[in-house]
Amino acid sequence: AQSVTQLDSQVPVFEEAPVELRCNYSSSVSVYLFWYVQYPNQGLQLLLKYLSGSTLVKGINGFEAEFNKSQTSFHLRKPSVHISDTAEYFCAVSDGGYQKVTFGIGTKLQVIP
Amino acid sequence: EAGVAQSPRYKIIEKRQSVAFWCNPISGHATLYWYQQILGQGPKLLIQFQNNGVVDDSQLPKDRFSAERLKGVDSTLKIQPAKLEDSAVYLCASSRRTGGNSPLHFGNGTRLTVT
Numbered sequence: 001a002q003s004v005t006q007l008d009s010q011v012p013v014f015e016e017a018p019v020e021l022r023c024n025y026s027s028s029v030s031v032y033l034f035w036y037v038q039y040p041n042q043g044l045q046l047l048l049k050y051l052s053g054s055t056l057v058k059g060i061n062g063f064e065a066e067f068n069k070s071q072t073s074f075h076l077r078k079p080s081v082h083i084s085d086t087a088e089y090f091c092a093v094s095d096g097g098y099q100k101v102t103f104g105i106g107t108k109l110q111v112i113p
Numbered sequence: 114e115a116g117v118a119q120s121p122r123y124k125i126i127e128k129r130q131s132v133a134f135w136c137n138p139i140s141g142h143a144t145l146y147w148y149q150q151i152l153g154q155g156p157k158l159l160i161q162f163q164n165n166g167v168v169d170d171s172q173l174p175k176d177r178f179s180a181e182r183l184k185g186v187d188s189t190l191k192i193q194p195a196k197l198e199d200s201a202v203y204l205c206a207s208s209r210r211t212g213g214n215s216p217l218h219f220g221n222g223t224r225l226t227v228t
Binding site for chain 2: 034036042045049105106
């Protein structure tokens with residue numbers, strides 16, 4: 001069975017400061033990894049994905065994430081956050097078979113002006 | 114391309130009543146998912162369709178929840194009878210194909226309140 005752990009439920013950060021949102025996963029097979037963002041009263045939108053190849057993946061809105069197989073992590077980073085980044089961020093893992101996608105509990109990013 | 118459409122956006126019902134949600138996926142997307150998102154938690158998969166066949170419904174409470182995907186396109190999710198703990202946002206998502214590398218596209222969800 002696969003699972004996702006998001007270690008921080010809330011992360012406050014000042015505007016223009018860097019941020020890292022942590023994600024660890026477990027799976028018995030090869031995985032694909034995703035970060036989704038959810039703005040209030042909306043569905044989830046894809047930020048970025050790791051499928052294969054380079055372990056550093058870049059997404060929309062200046063976000064990037066690094067896949068670390070030995071540490072089973074896929075942390076999300078942004079060098080300088082903006083007020084508009086205030087949202088909830090979900091890490092997800094897919095098993096690559098019938099694409100059973102498992103989500104973490106989410107991390108609320110609060111950007112402080 | 115048009116996104117995933119869901120209706121209604123909000124629904125308030127009393128416990129023991131029934132309710133139905135509708136989803137229209139992105140055109141051409143073979144795989145359709147229903148997720149339940151309880152406040153403070155991540156989305157939990159209820160059921161996954163590949164075209165009009167069920168791939169995974171292991172977490173669907175089948176004594177009260179049912180879902181169908183008509184002709185491999187639209188889908189409805191029904192709860193009968195509803196319980197207080199069913200209060201949640203119900204998200205529909207679709208993907209182009211089954212296979213772990215195909216991202217999910219989500220609708221805006223239906224917020225259900227059971228009183």
